[in-house]
Amino acid sequence: MRLLILGTGGMANQHAKHFSAIDGVTLVGGVDVDPARVEAFGKAHNIERGFGSLDAALAWGEFDAVANVTPDSVHYPTTMAAVAAGKHVFCEKPLATDHGRAMEMTEAADKAGVVAMVNLTYRNVAQLQKARSIVQAGEIGAVKHIEASYLQSWLVSKAWGDWRTESQWLWRLSKKHGSNGVLGDIGVHILDFAVYGAGSDIDRVFCRLQTFDKAENNRIGEYELDANDSFAMSVQLENGALGVVHATRWATGHMNELRLRVYGEKGSVEVQHRHDGSSLRTCLGADAETGTWSAVECDPVPTNYQRFHEAVKAGKTMEPSFRHATNLQKVLDLATVTDTDRREHQVEG
Structure with missing residues (x-):
């Protein structure tokens, strides 16, 4: 699984640490609006490519899945864009800031047939x-x-x-x-x-x-x-x-x-x-x-990170899913x- 990490703030370091430890997962890119932050993140985790926007990363497109570690209010637009591009998504919690947007994300992922899971860490x-x-x-x-x-x-x-x-x-x-x-x-x-x-x-x-x-x-x-x-x-x-x-x-x-x-x-x-x-x-x-x-x-x-990897390999969403997070x-x-x-x-x- 070739993974893009979207958002390179504090929690993104946990995603990079856990995903990079899984056999079969390669961190291929990071995305952040702050050029200095994405550059430092790439050096810290040996990630070759950095992008200033998700649009730029999607234009490149050489990845299978996205770990969405953006602020809560950004989960909706970025996830919808990734799903529309056919990418599997592992999103930080909460899935969205309200039920309506969360349901749109769930239905879009279902329609696209991609794996869609949420990092309810506990x-x-x-x-x-x-x-x-x-x-x-x-x-x-x-x-x-x-x-x-x-x-x-x-x-x-x-x-x-x-x-x-x-x-x-x-x-x-x-x-x-x-x-x-x-x-x-x-x-x-x-x-x-x-x-x-x-x-x-x-x-x-x-x-x-x-x-x-x-x-x-x-x-x-x-x-x-x-x-x-x-x-x-x-x-x-x-x-x-x-x-x-x-x-x-x-x-x-x-x-x-x-x-x-x-x-x-x-x-x-x-x-x-x-x-x-x-x-x-x-x-x-x-x-x-x-x-x-x-x-x-x-x-x-x-861990959720391991379950997401297994889900992508199997081509089937596991829990905790977008739908469960939407119900919450x-x-x-x-x-x-x-x-x-x-x-x-x-x-x-």
Whole structure:
């Protein structure tokens, strides 16, 4: 597979690192509007060709697939152009900034017959994969309730850098700069974590969003700090289970932590993924009577990068797919609506 990396900012380095380690994948080009950045990226990852636009790369055309690592608002036009040219696409999350555009991208990829997948990175967590298999095997019985959280602390800690002075963080706090806040940035991750682990999609949703004061007049330079910082969501899954999902950047003491608890009529599973490691615990069978939890060891699983390569070789999209990401975007869009009209909505279609 000859791969073009579109966008050469921070996350693109992860794409280059992971894809270049896969036998059969060759990084043949990079694209960025910043000439210095694409040149430095090419030197760092031994990529021969650099382009100033996707149009220029498509005119060259000597590649099979695109890793789309552009800003969120650019995913739609660039992916549509790549798909129209018959290129397979591995897109960063979220797939698009709204459900309508995400659906257009999904339908265009289906019509073109190309592989279309989204880098929902926490699918790479072996403990989540194992938890899902336990749930789907019926070991915890019918799912009744879930709890899911994504906790970050970079608004109260400088461990990742100083958001007050660094554009890579400030844009995430500003709607004008393309951010949908915590809901759009990490909400898609924790929703995927929850529905994948619980083995059921979301049927109904109600969400509250909150933006807290962070600077004088909530503005730093060109950045108006108006994107949401926290959300709390109640959901009902298609299997009938109730649940709560929440996320925030104000979680003091939590660098980057996802947690999922799935409670069934016969047992429970709990997944925790942190910046420094992951764990899976279960309470099954007779242990449910005593509340005894046991740690479960998990073998490594293929990464999304490896799955995309295998999908291109097979000529068939694997999960996480554009269609799945589109369904998640519908929930995110509805969550914003529910915050405005203060009532629950059903996820239809």
